Amino acid sequence: MHDVIIIGAGPAGLSAAFWCDELGLDTLVLEQAEEIGGQLHRVYNPLSNYLGLKARNGAELLELFTKDVSDAGFDLWTQTEIESIDLRAKRISLRSGERLQSITIILATGVRSRSLGLPGEKELAGKGMIESAARDRDLFAGHDVCVVGGGDAAVENALLLAEVCPTVTLVHRGKKLRARREFVERLQPNHAVTVFTESVLTRIIGDDHLEGVEIQRKDGLKPFQLAVRGLVIRIGVEPNTELVREQLQLNQRGFVTVNSEQETSAPMVFAIGDVSNPIAPTISGATGAGATAAKVIAARLNAQRING
16 A cells, blocks of 8 residues: 555656655656656757756756656656556556555646647658657758647747758648747748648658648648658647546546646546646646645645544
8 A cells, every 4th residue: 555656757747756755655656658757758959947957958857857766765667557547446457467556646647749640640750750840850951841730839840940941831720820929920031931721731641751741721722732751740739648537527628627736526636747737738837736746645644644
């Protein structure tokens, strides 16, 4: 029997684990990936807005976090796949057949990038699909590319690619881009970027490598094909809630609903980080939520033990 089981070892989960450990709670962290860090592995741009700390990218920040992990007293299991979770019973069944029991559970499962669901999207990973312009743009210098999306991430990727690519085609399904004004203002005078609003990608073309895309305008005209060697898809994220979505209250986008103490609709089940923060998913917000949940849990468990 553990005091706390934390599912996910990104910034939120690690922060909660450190606080739980400091507060004297028996804590176990479960991470399905081989390495800890969560979304930090996908942050390639400099991190300058984490108060009191600068890092060249997510990997460098993770190095700083990892130094503390080795000195911590909580248990951390990586490459651990969960079969099912019973939130009412606070019981977790692993794919290995092992069952774990806890007094409280903290969900720090994060989010994943949304996909278009088109054939070729997964098959051409590393063969023309661009994960991040900040990391990969030099590989596509001199080639025409396409970016799908209309938010900050999509426009920022388009601007970075426009510095090294002859043409960048930005495809967005809405009437206007959702990105911040400063991003859009930088985009407008850039002659390398062509923006198609009210448009969707309907086909990814290529076998051994990406050769092009097919775009459908909402004005009823026939879809047209565009030859490109690189494709970035930035259409938002979706929360990793598959294991618990039938047991918890979620918002319309599927994110876990929590109160000011990070508690979910299930008693003594908490959610922290991006999985419960669709409005401002930040590293500092994630670590802060982890600390909040840990302190609330410690206070409640201590009160229960005092009262017998």
